[in-house]
Amino acid sequence: MKLYGYWRSSATWRVRIGLGLKGLAANCEIVPVDLRSAGGGEQRSEAHGARNPMAQVPVLELDDGRLLTQSLAILAWLDAAHPSPPLWPADPWPRARAMEIAEIINAGVQPLQNLSLLQHIKALGGDPEGWSREVIGRGLAACEAKADPTGPFLVGEEPSVADICLVPQMHNARLFGLDLAAFPALLRAEAACAALPAFLDARPERQPDAPAPH
Ligand SMILES: N[C@@H](CCC(=O)N[C@@H](CS)C(=O)NCC(=O)O)C(=O)O
Structure with a gap:
């Protein structure tokens, strides 16, 4: 592939x-x-x-x-x-909840802070960073409200599509300077993911096209 x-x-x-x-x-x-x-x-x-x-x-x-x-x-x-x-929980209700959180990020956040939209906002004289902080903050607050309070992952005991969408979005939130302290369940799930090699190996700085650190 x-x-x-x-x-x-x-x-x-x-x-x-x-x-x-x-x-x-x-x-x-x-x-x-x-x-x-x-x-x-x-x-x-x-x-x-x-x-x-x-x-x-x-x-x-x-x-x-x-x-x-x-x-x-x-x-x-x-x-x-x-x-x-499995990347989706087997039982219908947790399965739907994992997809619910994934869609908050996939449909409700990421397209609103996509590169081409931010370039467009900048060209119109707007504030792409402020806009990004606003839309990411709103979406992450919704994810926090939907996350399992006990975890360790967003929906239960295993990482799911919800966590897969969360981890890159948290990284983007930090790039835009968003304070994540208000999202303890998201930080907990992110930390649980960070212990797994699949999540670590996928990080941007480990990719062949990432710029060399200086
Ligand atoms: N819904 C799409 C979103 C894809 C997307 O927005 N990709 C971004 C990078 S994360 C992109 O290619 N942006 C290029 C551009 O905006 O010109 C997916 O989940 O694959």
């Missing part, structure tokens, strides 16, 4: 975590797509547009050449094709 992505893309990061949890990271070649290259980014190239008509990452290419976009669809495919360990 090939994963077309960007080291700092939160949606790509979700897929890296999923591949790691499934033990498939070594079976997947990472193909960097530089979202910040000159000319507006490689995601807008003709070659990438043929992979993803939304001109975004991630894109998963299967061994037979089939292409899949949208991180949650990719995670759902991985989960169906490689059921162990």
Whole structure:
């Protein structure tokens, strides 16, 4: 398989975590797509547009050449094709709750602080950082209200799609200078994830296209 992505893309990061949890990271070649290259980014190239008509990452290419976009669809495919360990709880209610939190982030936060939208806000003379803090803060407050109070993960004893979406979003929150002290359940789940190699190996600074530390 090939994963077309960007080291700092939160949606790509979700897929890296999923591949790691499934033990498939070594079976997947990472193909960097530089979202910040000159000319507006490689995601807008003709070659990438043929992979993803939304001109975004991630894109998963299967061994037979089939292409899949949208991180949650990719995670759902991985989960169906490689059921162990499950990324969604088995019981209907926790399963729906995990998806509920994942969607708060996937639909209610990430698109509102996506690179192209922030570039647009800046071009209009707005304040992309302030806007990002506002929308991420609102979404994380909703996640905090929905999280299991005891954990350790957002929904129960095992990491799920909810935690997979949370961890990159917490990282972005810090990049924008958001104070996370008001979200103890999210910090607890994030710490539980940080103890797992699949989450650690998926971190942006460990990716081949990450800039060298200075
Ligand atoms: N819903 C999509 C979101 C994908 C997305 O927004 N990707 C961002 C990086 S995290 C991107 O490619 N941005 C490029 C741009 O805004 O030009 C998914 O979950 O895969």
